[in-house]
Amino acid sequence: MCGRYTLRTPLTVLAGQFEFEFLDQPDFHSQHDLGPRFNIAPTQDVAAVRVVEPGGPRQLALLHWGLIPSWAKDTKIASGTINARGDTVATKPAFRAAFKRRRCLILADGYYEWLRSGKTKLPYLYEIKGGQPFAMAGLWESWHGEKRHDSRSASQGESESPLESCTIITTEANPLASQIHDRMPVILHPSDYRAWLDPANQDVAELARLITTYEGLDLTVRPVNTYVNNARNQGDKCIAPP
DNA sequence: CCAGACGTTGTT
DNA sequence: GTCTGG
DNA sequence: CCAGACGTTGTT
């Protein structure tokens, strides 16, 4: 599956590779920490590319990792919706609405799996050979509920902005990935980005085909010697540099 | 009819 | 063991 | 996903 990953590539490089709108405004950088991230974890805001309106531009968005369906009464469900199974995502109540019209690319350049042997757990980093960033197939949602976890009391009846969240779709691990775990994130082929992102694309059969592991995906894996500490206490600077 | 779930993975 | 926070 | 907490009362 995919419960931790990296994004070390600068935003300007990502903008070129994934062809999304990005104006290098100082405001944007000061509002969001978009520096190198070695240990992206669920509940954090993650970088995604989406097309909101049919025919519209590809836009960068920062989405809460852990999808909260529009009908959720609170955000508790998010811990179980950091991933969505590719074989059932079109029909599961929590995901099917997003699957129809709100697909996105989750930007990454590596993801971790932990190899367990007895009591010890060791992190391994999967990357695409060459180290270039890749796009994981994702869905996003907008939630207008009120029982937020980060209750910053809005007091005056001010309408809070909706909480935008996302999930990463998983599929069966390919031979390399299955050395450590049974499932892996869906990594999209660049030629499939357009069809995946188009909100008007309702061809369920085609969408299902896009999220099967593509032939020729050239992954590498290596142990990471420095322990991957919890992001909350150690920040992102805890992975051995490449 | 209403009440309650709605999700994932891995491990024993 | 299980829940929460990141 | 992992890491870390997990409890109380009263006193400074």
Added chain:
DNA sequence: GTCTGG
């Protein structure tokens, strides 16, 4: 919101 279980 919508489906399932009782």
